[in-house]
Amino acid sequence: MALSQSLEDYLEQILITKMEKGVVRVKDIVERLGVSSASVVGALQHLEKDGLVRHERYGYIELTEKGKKRARCVYSKHSAIMRFFTDVLGIPPEVAESDACSFEHFISPLCFQRMLLFMRFALEGKKPAWLEEFHRFIEKSGKGNGKKTERKLKGGRC
Amino acid sequence: MALSQSLEDYLEQILITKMEKGVVRVKDIVERLGVSSASVVGALQHLEKDGLVRHERYGYIELTEKGKKRARCVYSKHSAIMRFFTDVLGIPPEVAESDACSFEHFISPLCFQRMLLFMRFALEGKKPAWLEEFHRFIEKSGKGNGKKTERKLKGGRC
DNA sequence: TAAAAAAGTTAGGGGAGGCTAAAATATGGC
DNA sequence: GCCATATTTTAGCCTCCCCTAACTTTTTTA
Numbered sequence: 493m494a495l496s497q498s499l500e501d502y503l504e505q506i507l508i509t510k511m512e513k514g515v516v517r518v519k520d521i522v523e524r525l526g527v528s529s530a531s532v533v534g535a536l537q538h539l540e541k542d543g544l545v546r547h548e549r550y551g552y553i554e555l556t557e558k559g560k561k562r563a564r565c566v567y568s569k570h571s572a573i574m575r576f577f578t579d580v581l582g583i584p585p586e587v588a589e590s591d592a593c594s595f596e597h598f599i600s601p602l603c604f605q606r607m608l609l610f611m612r613f614a615l616e617g618k619k620p621a622w623l624e625e626f627h628r629f630i631e632k633s634g635k636g637n638g639k640k641t642e643r644k645l646k647g648g649r650c
Numbered sequence: 651m652a653l654s655q656s657l658e659d660y661l662e663q664i665l666i667t668k669m670e671k672g673v674v675r676v677k678d679i680v681e682r683l684g685v686s687s688a689s690v691v692g693a694l695q696h697l698e699k700d701g702l703v704r705h706e707r708y709g710y711i712e713l714t715e716k717g718k719k720r721a722r723c724v725y726s727k728h729s730a731i732m733r734f735f736t737d738v739l740g741i742p743p744e745v746a747e748s749d750a751c752s753f754e755h756f757i758s759p760l761c762f763q764r765m766l767l768f769m770r771f772a773l774e775g776k777k778p779a780w781l782e783e784f785h786r787f788i789e790k791s792g793k794g795n796g797k798k799t800e801r802k803l804k805g806g807r808c
Numbered sequence: 809t810a811a812a813a814a815a816g817t818t819a820g821g822g823g824a825g826g827c828t829a830a831a832a833t834a835t836g837g838c
Numbered sequence: 839g840c841c842a843t844a845t846t847t848t849a850g851c852c853t854c855c856c857c858t859a860a861c862t863t864t865t866t867t868a
Contacts, residue, residue, distance in 0.1 A: 498855065518816060531856055533817060550816060550863060581764040594756035603749045606739040609791060613784050622780040626771050633767060656825065676846060689826055691847060696824095708833060708846060 507563035665721035674711040
C-alpha cells in the first residue's frame with residue numbers, strides 16, 4: 493500500500509510525539525509539521541481510512557499496529573540516514589536532519605541496506621584510521637574559514 | 651528563484667537530450683519522463699515564463715543561458731550522487747540512477763559538498779585498502795544469495 | 809458555573825501538476 | 839500537390855494537499 497510523502501510525514505510525527513509525550517493530539521502535529529489544524533484533520537481521515545490510525549472526535553490520536561509498523565519503517569530510515577550523514581560525512585545535525593527528512597521518503601531498499609552495511613563496517617567498534625583521516629581531511633579543506641568556503645561556492649557549479 | 655522538483659526534472663532532461671541528440675522536441679521529453687505531451691507543453695510554458703527556456707510553436711526547445719546553468723546544476727548533482735552510490739556503496743547503476751533522480755532535488759549544499767569531498771578522499775588515485783575491504787564485506791554479507799537477502803528483508807524493520 | 813479561551817472540525821477554495829480528447833500544424837509518401 | 843500520419847497545442851478535468859473562515863466542542867478561569 494503506497495503512501496504519499498506527506499502522509500508518511502504525518503505518520504512519523506505521530507510516532508515521535510507518542511514516544512516523547514505519551515499521547516498525541518492534533519495540536520502536536522500542527523506544531524511539529526507547521527501546517528494548519530485543518531490539514532492535520534484531513535490527513536488523519538485519510539490515514540484512518542487506510543487503517544493506519546485511530547482517532548475519536550476531539551480525542552487522542554493512536555497508531556494501529558499496521559500504522560506503527562509503517563511509521564517505524566519511515567523513522568528507522570530517518571535515523572539511519574541521519575547517522576550516516578553526521579557520523580560518516582561529518583555533517584552538523586541540523587543540516588543532516590533536514591536532508592534525512594527528504595531522503596527517508598525516497599531511498600530504495602538496496603541503497604538503505606548499503607548505508608547500514610557501511611555504518612556497520614565503519615562505525616562498529618573503534619573508529620578506523622581512514623575515517624579519522626577523512627574527518628581531518630574535511631577540517632583541512634574547510635579551513636579558511638568562512639571566506640574560502642564562500643568563494644568556493646560562488647566559483648563552483650552549484 | 652525556486653523551482654519545483656518536477657520543473658527541475660524537465661530542465662534536466664532537456665539538457666541531456668540536447669547533449670545526446672543535438673536538438674530537443676516535445677516528444678523527446680515525453681519519452682524520457684513518461685508524461686503526456688500536454689504536461690510537457692504546460693511545463694515549457696512555465697519554464698519560458700521564468701526565462702529558462704525558449705520554444706517557438708511546433709519548433710525545437712532551447713535552454714537559455716540561465717536555464718543551462720540551472721540544468722547543469724541539477725545534472726552535476728545527479729552525476730555526483732550517482733557516482734557516490736555506485737563507486738562507494740557498490741550499488742548497481744539502475745538502482746543508483748533512480749535514487750539519484752530523487753536526491754538531486756533535495757540534497758543540501760553542505761551534504762553535496764561532503765559527498766564530493768568523500769569521493770575525492772576515497773576514489774582519487776588508487777582504490778584504498780579499506781574501500782576494497784568494504785566491497786568484500788558487501789559480497790560476504792550478500793552471499794546466500796537470493797534466499798538470504800529475501801529472508802533478511804522480511805525479518806527486518808522495513 | 810458561566811464566560812472566555814483553546815482545541816478540533818467542517819466547508820469551501822486554490823495552486824501544482826498530472827491526465828484525456830480534440831483541434832491545429834508539420835511532415836512524408838504517393 | 840495532396841492526403842495520411844505524426845507531432846504539438848489547447849481546453850477542460852481530476853487529485854493531492856495545502857489554506858482560511860466559520861462553527862462546535864472541550865478546557866480553563868474568574
